[in-house]
Amino acid sequence: METRPKSIITGGAGFIGSALVRQLLANGDGRVGIVDNLNSGKLKNLEAVGDRVETHLVDIRDYDPLERIFAGAEVIYHLAAIPSVPRSINEPVPSHDVNINGTFNVYRAAHAAGVRRVVYAASSSAYGDTDVLPKTESMAPRPKSPYALQKLMGEYYGSVFSSCFGLETVALRFFNVYGPRQDPSSPYSGVLSLFMKAALTRQAPTIFGDGEQSRDFTYVEDVAALVHKASIAPGVSGKVFNAGNGGRYTLNYLWEEVQRLEGITLPANYGPWREGDVRDSQADTTAAVRELGHAPRFTIQEGLRRTLEWYRAENA
Ligand code: UD2
Numbered sequence: 331m332e333t334r335p336k337s338i339i340t341g342g343a344g345f346i347g348s349a350l351v352r353q354l355l356a357n358g359d360g361r362v363g364i365v366d367n368l369n370s371g372k373l374k375n376l377e378a379v380g381d382r383v384e385t386h387l388v389d390i391r392d393y394d395p396l397e398r399i400f401a402g403a404e405v406i407y408h409l410a411a412i413p414s415v416p417r418s419i420n421e422p423v424p425s426h427d428v429n430i431n432g433t434f435n436v437y438r439a440a441h442a443a444g445v446r447r448v449v450y451a452a453s454s455s456a457y458g459d460t461d462v463l464p465k466t467e468s469m470a471p472r473p474k475s476p477y478a479l480q481k482l483m484g485e486y487y488g489s490v491f492s493s494c495f496g497l498e499t500v501a502l503r504f505f506n507v508y509g510p511r512q513d514p515s516s517p518y519s520g521v522l523s524l525f526m527k528a529a530l531t532r533q534a535p536t537i538f539g540d541g542e543q544s545r546d547f548t549y550v551e552d553v554a555a556l557v558h559k560a561s562i563a564p565g566v567s568g569k570v571f572n573a574g575n576g577g578r579y580t581l582n583y584l585w586e587e588v589q590r591l592e593g594i595t596l597p598a599n600y601g602p603w604r605e606g607d608v609r610d611s612q613a614d615t616t617a618a619v620r621e622l623g624h625a626p627r628f629t630i631q632e633g634l635r636r637t638l639e640w641y642r643a644e645n646a
Pocket of ligand 1 (some may be wrong): 414415452454455456505506507518519520521522535539542545567568581604607608610
């Protein structure tokens, strides 16, 4: 009989979830489980490792199957979500249902199933616009969009499941994750995936605002490594940590870099600012380094190079 996986990843067929699957398998997990409704995830993301993945095509809005699937697991990595700030403004109902009610289901099922720890994918958007950079976990959150608020609620629920129910929980605020497999097919896609597609199809991207907004773009493998560390670090239950690289780059700089790497000159179009958009974002990584052993390996230049290489191969 096959042994039950000790790790289960909600959203495991997604861009970040599938990177985490590969990371856990590389670290020695013989098998991992995923829960995914394939809303934005794709089984193709798991192509190379599919035979070591126990796949449950389940929606986290359905509570009952979760409790059965989680039984026997030690760690749940909760990455399933409907991301995107503008999507949550244009379609607030599904994003509320998945990001808040679905997240509650995951914590509740994990507790009922006797899971040791839930590691939750929170978002840097919870900070909103702060007076000071970099952003540290002790700053008061100021969510500017439904998505930011929903992701913050998931952190609060985690802390309450830790204090009231004794479930170990850790929340990691992801800072604009990018890398291979990020899907560029929707207007809600992450900006770097859209820049890669624009460069390869020779169609100018649209930058919303003046392009001087900045983000702490974080390479997907660095995030996956940190997520795994958060599952084993002692004495961190109920806490929130930044999962960023510590740098800060403007969209104008990034589009310049992508053009340079691709050897093209293609000026971007500029459009109106996006509602709910945060102006600047940069992580203070001190707490994650000290308490989780965070050690990001990829500079933005190296991450962009690898990412563009992947999109080139996909487009070939
Ligand atoms: C937010 C969170 C991020 C993550 C993500 C999930 C912040 C600072 N970051 O990312 O941590 O949770 O949500 O969705 O809140 N843009 C363009 N042209 C385009 C698309 C986007 O200029 O075609 C701009 C956009 O207005 C924004 C920047 O690029 O200023 C980044 O947008 P994004 O959608 O990639 O990510 P963001 O920052 O909303």
